[in-house]
Amino acid sequence: MKLGKEETKRLFLAGTFALAVVYAFFNGLLGPVLRDQVAKRKSIAELAPQIQAAKLALAKAQESEKAAQSAKDVLAQIAQMTPHGAPVAWFPPQVAAAFKTEGSDKALTRLVGETPEKEIAGYDRVSWAIELPRIEFFSFGQALAEFENSHPLLEIYSLSIEGNREAAETQRVLMSAQHLIKK
């Protein structure tokens, strides 16, 4: 089959038009759609680990909240162990009452210092110097055991027991203690 000149020209034009249409289709129609798909899929893939991490963080936070709730209950119980108000107003009478035994002199309790506790937020470390000028050793031992048990946030850091020269059957006690008290 032999094509005429006019037909060749028309075929060439049709081919060029077809190429233009194909180019326009891929570049103007299908191209943006495919690019959009890729971009959206990439965004989904980027968000997925962040969502997973957020879910994990929420689950972890829920666990921490549970633990914190039980810790808060314990802290509330501990806080109830100490009376409200300035420690110097209620602690010395407690010491005097604890070591009040027959034949003993009144306990002398002095506030030495008060600093915020660094390791435990919301608590102050209160230092006391306690002097019991005249006690009897065995009744003192019993009173001390009761005192230590009834004040779980108090620790006696130093203790000195010395016989009284004027009354040999009695002793003089000096103690220094640190007390954790809720602000």
Added chain:
Amino acid sequence: MALRLNLYHEIERDKRAKSRDPLKLGILAVLFAGAGMLSYYFWQLGVLRGVEQDYRLTRAQFEELVPKAEAAKKSEQEWANVVKAKERLLERMEERFYWAPFLAQVSRVVEGDVQITKLSGEVQAAKIRRCNIAVEGVAAGHDPRKTAEQLRVAIRDELQTRFRVVNATFRTLEESPTPASINGKIQGTALFQIQIQVASGEEAPPKPPTRKKR
């Protein structure tokens, strides 16, 4: 043999030529390809709608969860502080040094031929609760030094039942010129000072050895 004459051969040739017209075939091919391309385009458009829907859902989930997680992280720090405060307080309560049982143990081993004149001690504030105690007194007997030694050993043995580490050593032990009367008998005396060191609590585990670089 019959002779067959085709009088329409020209018309048929024209017909055949028309049906093989490359322009017509080309137009048909282009139309076919165009229909295929359009179908593919609409199919991909549908896929894109699905992906966009997924993206919207994911984005909504992200926008809902991430601020919650950030808020939870901030609260978590507060909760961690509460838990830490509780643990520290309980640790303090459980690890403190109790003096009353210590005094009970010491008084249990002091016999009638020994008089304690002074007892003083100090607790070191650390994870391992070390306590240094000085016990001063007078020991009496036929051999007062031996009486004092018996007291030192008795104190050490008694305290070993409660504390992990116990050291009891004489700081001073010297005979006194002043005699003592025990049960009506005059006996020699010795002045002593016993230094006691006790430790309780758990030591931190040792660090694993680091491998030296070659």
